[in-house]
Amino acid sequence: MDQSPTTAGEPALNPPQDLERFRTLLLEERHLFTRKMLEAGGYAVSNPHDVALSPVSQLAEKSGIAATSFVRLAKAMGFNGFSEMQKVFRAPLQRAAPASLEDRIRHSRGEQVVPNPDDLNALTKSFSLANMASLDHLVERVENLPLAETVDSILAARVVYVIGVDRSFAAASYLSYALNRAGVQSVQILGLGSALEDHAAVMAPDDLLIAISFPPYADDTVNVTHSVRQRGNPIIAITDSPVSPITERCTHLLTIEDAEFHGFRSVAALMTVVQALMMGIAYRKRHLEGGFDLDQINA
Incomplete structure (x- = not known):
């Protein structure tokens, strides 16, 4: 209820x-x-x-x-x-668009018209333009994202746990892989052989959780984040809104707005932020550990 x-x-x-x-x-x-x-x-x-x-x-x-x-x-x-x-x-919105437009892609700037969804070339072009709008929006608001502080927290952690399932799985997998390539011990919570919460239950007090989730928020991610929050571990939330169910009492919040066409959500802005974090980590490690070879990361 x-x-x-x-x-x-x-x-x-x-x-x-x-x-x-x-x-x-x-x-x-x-x-x-x-x-x-x-x-x-x-x-x-x-x-x-x-x-x-x-x-x-x-x-x-x-x-x-x-x-x-x-x-x-x-x-x-x-x-x-x-x-x-x-x-x-x-109150603040203009009148609805003409009904003759067949479909639209929602993104950070509003909507991108799709004149004919059956034309794959036109659909690809429209979705690309929607992604470009999302990335333009990211460029404009990147100063509001705590990227440097997030890198600090990641490097300060003993082990970084990463969870992201369903539509967030690809970004979580890449992030965990890239962290390990950069010499940051990382564990992707997959739940293989046991419940996902059991995997998170072994986190030490100085371990960090990075949770990635977008609507419809996956119950597994929400539940793991809740249990980790209850134990007092720091949490970095990567999601779409400050009121997402994974943001409560998080250490750092990275809000990402990507284009969406019906059930298909773009990951252009999300992956850009994840890769920017990894580049920041790599350059920070080179500064702290003279001789660290960025080209060997291959992430």
Whole structure:
């Protein structure tokens, strides 16, 4: 059951009047919302066009999140219902695009038109342009990412554990491989032969967890991150939103926005950040360990 953690005696929140206040309230008062509400809120702030222009049933279909989660989020925010919350998202947006456009790729800049999804050449071009927009967005906001601090934490750890399953598996595998190539002891949590949480349970106090997860957030990653958080190990979260279920009390948060076309999520911006971290680690090790040969990493 997705019941609110608030009690009946607690006063209702004052409903936010704009998107910025909505984001702030969602983050600052996250303890008032259930995990499902936070997932709905995270999707809403990342996809304001969808929230503004879609009935709640269609929004549920697009996001893979139950319509009741959006309704309960709206009421927990202090609105009378979803329709009232939707007005906040509609206010700053322009009118919907013409219905003649056949499909769209969502990305950090908004949407990329796909004139004919059956034309693979045109689809590849549209998806490439969406990825370019995501990378342009990353370039503009990279100063806000704690990249240097993340490198410091990785190099300070005894062992770096990495978890990322489903759509995050490729990035997690590459990161764990590259860390080992750079001389940083790394373990990718795979769960082979036992539960994933059993693999994480052997972490020493000075070990670090890097958790990678994007909607729909994988239960395995969320559960492992929760158990590691309970033991007090430092956590680096790589995800899409500050209210992602893996971000609570994390040491460092790297938020990545990649393009998405229906169920297919790009990894262009994600892999760029992961490779940038690895390059930072390699150069730092060369500075600290004179003679460290970057060309031998081959990552």
